[in-house]
Amino acid sequence: xxxxxxxxxxxxxxxxxxxxxxxxxxxxxxxxxxxxxxxxxxxxxxxxxxxxxxxxxxxxxxxxxxxxxxxxxxxxxxxxxxxxxxxxxxxxxxxxxxxxxxxxxxxxxxxxxxxxxxxxxxxxxxxxxxxxxxxxxxxxxxxxxxxxxxxxxxxxxxxxxxxxxxxxxxxxxxxxxxxxxxxxxxxxxxxxxxxxxxxxxxxxxxxxxxxxxxxxxxxxxxxxxxxxxxxxxxxxxxxxxxxxxxxxxxxxxxxxxxxxxxxxxxx
Numbered sequence: 439x440x441x442x443x444x445x446x447x448x449x450x451x452x453x454x455x456x457x458x459x460x461x462x463x464x465x466x467x468x469x470x471x472x473x474x475x476x477x478x479x480x481x482x483x484x485x486x487x488x489x490x491x492x493x494x495x496x497x498x499x500x501x502x503x504x505x506x507x508x509x510x511x512x513x514x515x516x517x518x519x520x521x522x523x524x525x526x527x528x529x530x531x532x533x534x535x536x537x538x539x540x541x542x543x544x545x546x547x548x549x550x551x552x553x554x555x556x557x558x559x560x561x562x563x564x565x566x567x568x569x570x571x572x573x574x575x576x577x578x579x580x581x582x583x584x585x586x587x588x589x590x591x592x593x594x595x596x597x598x599x600x601x602x603x604x605x606x607x608x609x610x611x612x613x614x615x616x617x618x619x620x621x622x623x624x625x626x627x628x629x630x631x632x633x634x635x636x637x638x639x640x641x642x643x644x645x646x647x648x649x650x651x652x653x654x655x656x657x658x659x660x661x662x663x664x665x666x667x668x669x670x671x672x673x674x675x676x677x678x679x680x681x682x683x684x685x686x687x688x689x690x691x692x693x694x695x696x697x698x699x700x701x702x703x704x705x
Contacts, residue, residue, distance in 0.1 A: 452522045455584075459520065459533060463513040466537030470506050473544035474499070480548040490643040491556075495547055497650045498563050502543035504657035505567070505615075509536060509574055511664040512608065515671065516581060519601045521588025528580055536573035542566035560646060564622040571616035578608045597674035604667045611660050615653075622649055 481495055546554060546562035554562060582605050590598050625645065 448522075451524060455523045455525055455529065456517045456520045458525050458529065459513055459517050462533040462537065463510055466533065466540055467506060467510050469537065470540040470544060473541050473548070474503060474506075476551065477544040477548040480550045484550060488643075490641065494643045494646045494650065495559070497647060497654070498560075499544070499547055501567075501650055501653050501657065502540075502547070502563075504654060504661070505543065505570055506540045508657050508660045508664070509540070509570075509577075511661060512574075512578075515664055515668045516601065516605075518671070519585055519598060520581070521584055521590070523584060523588065528576070532573055532577045532580060535569060536577065539566050539569035539573055543570065560642070561623075561626040564619065564626050568616075568619035568623045571612070571619035575612040575616045578605065578612045581605065582609065596677060597671065600670050600674045601667070604663075604670060607663060608660075611656070611663070614656065618649065618653055618656075622646075625649070 477499060481492070481499060484492060484495075543563065543566045545552060546559055546566060549556060549559045582602065585598060585602060585605075588598075
């Protein structure tokens with residue numbers, strides 16, 4: 439049996455952090471999609487008499503789907519830029535928090551199956567979205583720290599700089615997501631007092647709809663941003679120094695216009 443030497447450990451470390459994030463997110467998305475199917479079936483078979491409540495649940499289901507897709511796209515596109523680094527405790531806890539929040543985003547909507555009281559559905563969903571905001575807020579800043587402090591060769595410096603420039607927008611976007619999560623959860627907790635004083639003209643469902651629709655637009659914009667980042671990364675990784683081809687004599691100097699192939703340099 440071959441022994442494990444230091445060279446082998448260094449080879450394992452090269453992609454260890456990247457594979458950790460990719461594997462964790464693939465598993466989390468698989469679980470979230472299963473919960474999404476269950477919650478969708480629950481919504482379609484719901485016998486609720488409140489049309490407004492059903493509409494807001496459908497909107498929140500779409501927000502949950504786009505949130506999961508956005509976080510997944512960011513991880514799959516950006517993980518290639520992570521340095522050769524062993525995972526720290528934050529690299530273990532942040533993906534777990536994200537996985538838990540993505541599962542809860544869909545699970546609380548299946549209240550007919552889970553037995554969650556209807557009066558707690560919106561409060562539970564905004565709590566899950568708050569957890570999601572915390573997870574993506576911390577994950578983006580953790581990735582920026584790792585990439586900014588990592589060791590990269592001179593030929594990879596351009597790709598790193600372009601990606602860090604793109605992550606400036608991700609930092610702002612995740613801050614907005616976290617802020618909306620805090621506001622939405624706080625509104626659900628304080629709805630009774632706010633409704634009697636400030637929001638007498640709007641129902642709880644209408645206020646949730648007003649908050650959730652801009653989140654949908656923000657997540658669509660974030661997905662578009664990930665698409666642009668992927669294109670920029672492909673272009674940056676494809677950059678290679680231009681090698682000048684050896685000049686050959688004109689074709690007329692050879693019989694029948696043939697030109698010999700340049701010989702390969704040995705060594």
